[in-house]
Amino acid sequence: MTHDKTHVGKVIDQATGTAKVGHEWDGIEELDTPLPRWWLWTFYATIAFALVYVVLYPAIPMFHSASTGTLGWTSRGALAGDLDHEKAEHQAVRNAIAATPIEALAANPALQRAAIEGGHAAFKVNCVQCHGSGAAGAKGYPNLNDDDWLWGGDLSAIQQTLVNGIRYPGNDATRASQMPSFGRDGILTAPQVQDVVRFVRVISKQEPAGAASARGAVLFANNCAVCHGAGGEGNRSVGAPKLTDRIWLYGGDRAALTETVTYAHGGVMPAWGGRLDPVTIKMLAVYVHSLGGGEAAPAAPASGAAQ
Amino acid sequence: MNAIDPIVSAPLYAGRTGVFPKKIDGPFRRFKWLVMAVCLAVYWGTPWIRWDRGPHAPGQAVLIDLAHRRFYMFAIEIWPQEFYFVAGMLIMAGIGLFLVTSAVGRAWCGYACPQTVWTDLYQHVDRLIDGDRNAQMRLNAAPWSPAKITRRAFKWSVYLGIAFVTGGAWIFYFADAPTLQRAFWTGTAAPVAYASTGILTFTTFWLGGFMREQVCIYMCPWPRIQTAMLDENSLTVTYKHWRGEPRGSLKEAKNAASPIGDCIDCQQCVAVCPTGIDIREGPQIGCITCALCVDACDKAMASVGRARGLIDYCTLIDAEREIKGEPARPVVSVLLRPRLIAYFAVWGGIGLALLFMLGARERLTLSVARERNPEFVQLSGGAVRNAFTLALRNMEDRPRTLRIAAEGLPGAVFYTDDMAPGAARPTLDVAVPADSTAKVRLYAVVPAAYAHEQDFALIAAPLDHEGRSPRRETHFAAPETEHEDEEHE
Numbered sequence: 127m128t129h130d131k132t133h134v135g136k137v138i139d140q141a142t143g144t145a146k147v148g149h150e151w152d153g154i155e156e157l158d159t160p161l162p163r164w165w166l167w168t169f170y171a172t173i174a175f176a177l178v179y180v181v182l183y184p185a186i187p188m189f190h191s192a193s194t195g196t197l198g199w200t201s202r203g204a205l206a207g208d209l210d211h212e213k214a215e216h217q218a219v220r221n222a223i224a225a226t227p228i229e230a231l232a233a234n235p236a237l238q239r240a241a242i243e244g245g246h247a248a249f250k251v252n253c254v255q256c257h258g259s260g261a262a263g264a265k266g267y268p269n270l271n272d273d274d275w276l277w278g279g280d281l282s283a284i285q286q287t288l289v290n291g292i293r294y295p296g297n298d299a300t301r302a303s304q305m306p307s308f309g310r311d312g313i314l315t316a317p318q319v320q321d322v323v324r325f326v327r328v329i330s331k332q333e334p335a336g337a338a339s340a341r342g343a344v345l346f347a348n349n350c351a352v353c354h355g356a357g358g359e360g361n362r363s364v365g366a367p368k369l370t371d372r373i374w375l376y377g378g379d380r381a382a383l384t385e386t387v388t389y390a391h392g393g394v395m396p397a398w399g400g401r402l403d404p405v406t407i408k409m410l411a412v413y414v415h416s417l418g419g420g421e422a423a424p425a426a427p428a429s430g431a432a433q
Numbered sequence: 434m435n436a437i438d439p440i441v442s443a444p445l446y447a448g449r450t451g452v453f454p455k456k457i458d459g460p461f462r463r464f465k466w467l468v469m470a471v472c473l474a475v476y477w478g479t480p481w482i483r484w485d486r487g488p489h490a491p492g493q494a495v496l497i498d499l500a501h502r503r504f505y506m507f508a509i510e511i512w513p514q515e516f517y518f519v520a521g522m523l524i525m526a527g528i529g530l531f532l533v534t535s536a537v538g539r540a541w542c543g544y545a546c547p548q549t550v551w552t553d554l555y556q557h558v559d560r561l562i563d564g565d566r567n568a569q570m571r572l573n574a575a576p577w578s579p580a581k582i583t584r585r586a587f588k589w590s591v592y593l594g595i596a597f598v599t600g601g602a603w604i605f606y607f608a609d610a611p612t613l614q615r616a617f618w619t620g621t622a623a624p625v626a627y628a629s630t631g632i633l634t635f636t637t638f639w640l641g642g643f644m645r646e647q648v649c650i651y652m653c654p655w656p657r658i659q660t661a662m663l664d665e666n667s668l669t670v671t672y673k674h675w676r677g678e679p680r681g682s683l684k685e686a687k688n689a690a691s692p693i694g695d696c697i698d699c700q701q702c703v704a705v706c707p708t709g710i711d712i713r714e715g716p717q718i719g720c721i722t723c724a725l726c727v728d729a730c731d732k733a734m735a736s737v738g739r740a741r742g743l744i745d746y747c748t749l750i751d752a753e754r755e756i757k758g759e760p761a762r763p764v765v766s767v768l769l770r771p772r773l774i775a776y777f778a779v780w781g782g783i784g785l786a787l788l789f790m791l792g793a794r795e796r797l798t799l800s801v802a803r804e805r806n807p808e809f810v811q812l813s814g815g816a817v818r819n820a821f822t823l824a825l826r827n828m829e830d831r832p833r834t835l836r837i838a839a840e841g842l843p844g845a846v847f848y849t850d851d852m853a854p855g856a857a858r859p860t861l862d863v864a865v866p867a868d869s870t871a872k873v874r875l876y877a878v879v880p881a882a883y884a885h886e887q888d889f890a891l892i893a894a895p896l897d898h899e900g901r902s903p904r905r906e907t908h909f910a911a912p913e914t915e916h917e918d919e920e921h922e
Binding site for chain 2: 160161162163164165258259260261262269271272273274368371372373416418419422
């Protein structure tokens with residue numbers, strides 16, 4: 127490489143008529159082709175924009191945070207603003223839902239759709255931990271899609287369950303009942319428990335009747351029928367499951383039924399009345415009711431007050 | 434480094450050298466007028482063409498209805514899922530560009546490009562207001578006087594007016610034009626309409642009024658791409674240096690010792706050039722092949738009694754033939770070469786395929802999404818329920834009622850969110866309004882005896898029995914059958 131630039135000023139390349147920058151590498155030289163002026167002004171404009179931006183918005187990194195900017199903009203503040211905006215957007219719909227009795231929502235399809243969507247959103251936050259994201263439940267946690275309801279599947283029954291919970295301590299209006307632990311507490315002997323299990327499997331059409339189930343029928347009538355009904359049809363006022371159907375909260379095979387009769391189960395659901403606002407609970411009830419198993423309101427409004 | 438290089442001080446940044454194209458008339462100029470008139474008429478006129486589609490669809494022939502996600506083009510209506518038609522048209526436009534560029538070079542740049550059309554329009558405004566080339570140059574060089582300021586202000590207002598009607602016309606492609614125009618002037622149009630108009634007014638004013646050829650030379654990628662697509666058979670505007678050189682004026686020719694070329698160095702080709710280049714320097718990126726220099730040179734040659742075509746459209750191969758003294762090939766043999774035929778075949782093939790698909794596309798479709806969470810619901814009586822979300826798309830301008838039924842799912846009954854489970858029936862009728870999609874959440878209940886995993890099909894048969902009934906294969910999910918159950922049944 128040679129560097130023989132001895133002149134002051136620019137040297138013109140004869141072939142192109144363009145000035146050279148004065149660098150040369152092995153005979154290869156660089157032309158000083160000027161940038162167009164509009165480009166330069168655009169560049170200056172971006173610099174001016176950046177200067178203004180740096181003053182107005184957080185830009186310069188400091189030790190613990192960035193400079194705050196004179197507009198006071200923050201990403202957290204923007205998020206809070208967005209959330210407030212969304213809340214305000216939803217407020218009219220929420221007011222309408224609040225003003226409409228839950229049974230009357232179906233008459234207004236748009237409002238009902240909004241309630242279902244709002245309930246779905248609240249369900250994802252509050253309910254999926256136990257009932258699953260598809261509301262299909264799990265062992266001990268009811269499937270909310272089916273047509274079998276422990277405490278009632280019409281809108282107001284679902285709403286009451288949501289507000290007061292099930293066997294939830296500290297709530298006087300909670301849905302409460304207690305199945306005795308027949309085996310553990312010595313009410314029934316182990317063979318008697320097996321007889322009852324046999325009988326329950328007969329009435330649920332899982333096995334044919336026999337001597338054991340006949341013994342179990344007597345035990346059932348004396349111990350279980352008070353809550354589960356003479357034929358095992360269940361009783362919603364005490365949350366006693368129907369035993370003749372195909373839906374089992376804790377399992378319908380012999381081992382699971384033996385465990386249930388021996389130790390009993392009493393699932394707990396929180397009372398959401400103190401945690402969620404009434405509109406959200408109403409939307410949740412409408413959502414759960416919409417999952418495919420919702421029931422019409424009973425003709426005589428006397429469901430929840432029995433016990 | 435060459436020791437005899439003169440020493441000068443060049444500025445770091447170059448200002449634009451003004452381009453003041455001279456008025457010219459000739460076949461290519463007239464053709465350019467025609468193309469310009471057609472392009473502007475198409476651009477400004479299209480949104481105002483009416484097209485009766487009945488009561489359920491807009492009455493505008495060409496409409497991009499973003500709000501309702503529809504694209505209307507005369508008799509064709511495109512839904513978002515049919516966007517491949519637009520993709521196909523864009524591919525055709527791309528291959529069409531290959532085709533045109535291979536055949537006639539940068540014809541797009543020279544005649545049809547919006548930058549060219551609007552620059553041409555603005556240059557005409559310059560000539561109308563400031564006079565022809567020499568008057569414009571004089572005014573440009575003149576110091577700022579009240580007269581010049583007035584003249585400039587007037588001209589730039591005209592620029593702005595053209596820019597406004599250009600930017601304003603764009604929005605009419607996206608909404609009903611007469612309605613939007615009323616809303617626009619009464620201040621009740623959507624903010625995006627004003628913003629679009631503002632932005633496009635500014636870009637037209639700036640790019641057409643001031644940036645002009647700099648857009649082509651510095652900003653636009655097309656010249657680079659098109660240059661790569663040209664080959665030795667593409668037509669380019671060519672200065673036939675073998676005929677023109679050495680150039681010299683008539684006076685110089687008289688005094689010259691040796692024979693002199695046809696070019697009389699009258700500079701008319703430079704004067705008329707809208708991008709301010711000298712075509713005699715050879716093919717270059719600044720040349721948009723508008724052929725105005727051909728018109729100018731032909732005129733000059735005619736005035737001195739020489740043959741036309743010293744500057745002319747010519748291919749590289751023909752240029753070499755002419756240098757050797759051979760005649761140029763006939764146009765047909767240049768056009769009917771394999772590369773062009775192949776481009777045309779691909780272009781036409783895609784066009785035919787699109788037309789075929791347009792004719793064969795379904796105007797009534799069914800899509801089925803199976804609920805997977807939960808996959809199935811065990812009902813208390815032993816029956817099993819699955820849920821499906823159906824999208825029934827009626828793309829015609831009339832309401833239709835479809836009867837949903839299952840094929841291959843014995844015992845199945847259906848109900849929807851609007852029905853009580855007890856009212857489930859083997860078939861359901863769903864009314865789908867004109868030009869819309871009905872979403873239905875469908876519950877299928879299969880009695881215990883048939884409740885096992887199985888494939889089946891859902892069919893949506895129009896009650897008017899016109900056209901095909903869309904059919905979708907899907908699946909019914911059920912719990913695993915317990916061993917003890919089978920003992921029993």
